[in-house]
Amino acid sequence: MTYFLTQADTVLSAARGLALANPGLLEVNTSPLYLRARTSSPDRTVALVSGGGSGHEPLHTGLLGPGGLDAVCPGEIFASPHNRQIYEAGAAAAKSNGVLLIIKNYTGDVINFQIAAERLRHDGIPVATVLVDDDLATDKADTATGRRGTAATVVLEKLLGAFADQGAKLEELAALGADIVARSRSLAVAARAQTSPSTAAPAFDLNPGTLEYGVGIHGERGTRTIDHRPVEELVAQMTDDLLQALPAGQEEVLAVVNGLGATTSLELHAIGSILHDQLTARGIQPLAVVPGTFTAALDMAGFSLTLTRMRPEWADLWTAPTDTPLALPARTLAPDTAASVVAEPAAAHVRVSEAPASRGILDRYSAIVSQAHDNLTALDQLVGDGDFGDNLAGGVRRAVERNESGSDGVAALAEAFLNDVGGTSGPLFGLLFQELATVSWSDGRAPDALSVADAAKSALAAIHRVGGAEVGDCTLVDALAPTADALATAARDGADSPFTVAAEAAVEGALSTASLTPRRGRASYVGERAIGVPDPGSLGVALLFTALAGVYEPATATRLPDPERLTSR
Incomplete structure (x- = not known):
């Protein structure tokens, strides 16, 4: 139930x-x-x-x-x-x-x-x-x-x-x-029906990738089913529909962004920001944009927008004090402060080699991470807070954006993960990429394998300094440490495919974490219940070296496991 x-x-x-x-x-x-x-x-x-x-x-x-x-x-x-x-x-x-x-x-x-x-x-x-x-x-x-x-x-x-x-x-x-009602209109959408208290099942089914447009607060289906579209487009459509139905006039509007029960405060505030921009783009200054769950439909995943074309004397009524369980936000939006934005400072510089720029690694890693994203999220939900897939994919996406000018792809990864990605894994991967960025990378020629091994060992030392993780703690270190050793050995022995050898060691190290009891990070909170689940961060390292092998040793890289199969449980 x-x-x-x-x-x-x-x-x-x-x-x-x-x-x-x-x-x-x-x-x-x-x-x-x-x-x-x-x-x-x-x-x-x-x-x-x-x-x-x-x-x-x-x-x-x-x-x-x-x-x-x-x-x-x-x-x-x-x-x-x-x-x-x-x-x-x-x-x-x-x-x-x-x-x-x-x-x-x-x-x-x-x-x-x-x-x-x-x-x-x-x-x-x-x-x-x-x-x-x-x-x-x-x-x-x-x-x-x-x-x-x-x-x-x-x-x-x-x-x-x-x-x-x-x-x-x-x-x-x-x-x-009667005047307030005549000057108010609402419209609601849902991505999932509420759970019926009687059956413990959703009140109606929605096909994947669709939304119900025009749902009711008693769980009624919408007036039509539409494709799930970017929220900016959805809010723009809802705004146009609502404004067309409101009485004409130059008065300010009060805008309420209402959650239907299962929509997070984070989403509602973001939708409020989008709605504000949609209104101002149409020449309408909102008196206030008020996000929150005010009229739920049990646990329906959706939201409604309400616009009220306010008469001037109603503003004081809206901001009048109350002593009720629900404290409605009473602040109005002043035109000069409604959308204050602080300029972004220049990002910290990452030291890179003077070799020709490399984009191939970034492109390959981006494709592999995209392929494994859902599996990484599912694994992290079992042992952590479920954000690793999004953090890894988000960091790679930011690196691709930074690299549009064709600069070094590894350096772009370092800057993106160090400067833009939070959580635990983001900065640690940033340290790894920062050290790897000192290697001479190019798309046409493989880098010196021993230099890459040394960079990986430097990253390993930096990660240990900031987080304390060691081999056996069930972290990305369990993949990175054997990878650095295997790559160094292959380079000294003159192996034909050192990056494939390193990737195989990374894969083996990552999969070995499934037998470990986590001692670091959020997975340590679940203790032995994490046994059987490989550490997502270690798999991220394995995917990185899989990408290196794919770029520089495509013939031998075929013996590496498919990224989606590697990350599936």
Whole structure:
């Protein structure tokens, strides 16, 4: 099972957990279930009540408290709350000028909130409603249902909360809510469906290399399936679609980049940067770009974009203080600081030989690393944090970019790995390439094998100085040390194919790490559980010397294992 709680336990436990995490801020009524803010602004005369199916958190409950909502009614997962929850929450939270009910446009929500409104009116409590229908994907003229209510609800609840704290009347709040909704549109995409709590399987299947465009927050499939494209192109398309649907005007927009549950904060912030650039390129200055998970669809891997064309007076409402579990970012983007970029300093110089430049090694290594990338990632996920394949491929890619002018390929590798690649493996490979860069490399003539062996030994000493690794620790040293020895011996003996001999020693050394218990690096954390998995860094060394043999000794290099087979488990 993917989930730790049964579906029947989750909603009530989550409500209680939220109250415990925010002592003094809110209270939980269990029968029927609703949450209510303990305090609010003394100037507030209208209670704001919202809610909907669970699984969208922090939507609704995250905005409960001063500056936000007065009560929230959570339904079961993806199911509307029943009318009694809403009725009793509204009655308990009602203030002197009544209650405003905030409803997302789903049939169950609309019916239950409207029944609750009728019951409140029957009790003499003034009631008004705001219907959120921002989902552009469901904007169809041939249906009476109308657009779904999605992530614009967060913007609406924040702005209405601030306006209510100013003492706004019921009719004023309802009018503002309707205006906000009319000036807001959202659009969502997904790369993977949410996991069903009932079946523990994805709610729908997606073919590899595709995205669902226009998904709903209850896990509904998109309105169409598109090819998985670069995120810049995807955000550009979504931006164009949203802007076309917004009311025309020169006002600034508020942009929300919302995660659907499984999309990382790292990705959401990067998408926010892309969205900002897309808007400014179209002559639109965003009031703010707000990334985060605000309206989830359980654990769906995807994101939505919401654009609200802000009226000038709404900016102060957005930045008004709140005391709610979800602290929405309130900073606005000033035009002169929105995209500050610090110039990159010149990279440190790597000493290279005076021999003719060599590109063949870089090209061959690039091809081999690309071939083995997925396997290296899979191996590193078993014993480390899974980043080795990306780090190695990323460093080689940067070296290729540096080498576009035709300079020495080994020197480009040294500069790329020393200056641009982080983690553990990046700098260590940088030291290896830095020493190898002192050798006379060229594409047409093999370098002196003994010089390469000496450079490898110098690299080995440098790696030991900075990391302490020795043979037997299950690191790249277990491949590099026997390689340097084998190459030196082959050079002194006058072997016909010293680089092939060295590559064979590298392969043997790398594969031998599968029988070792790691004593260095992140693999040491898993200890004996790493036995049976060769060290990815040592395989990176084996691939490097496989590339050298392929460039300078193509006839004998055929006896080396295929890179993809070498790195497969």
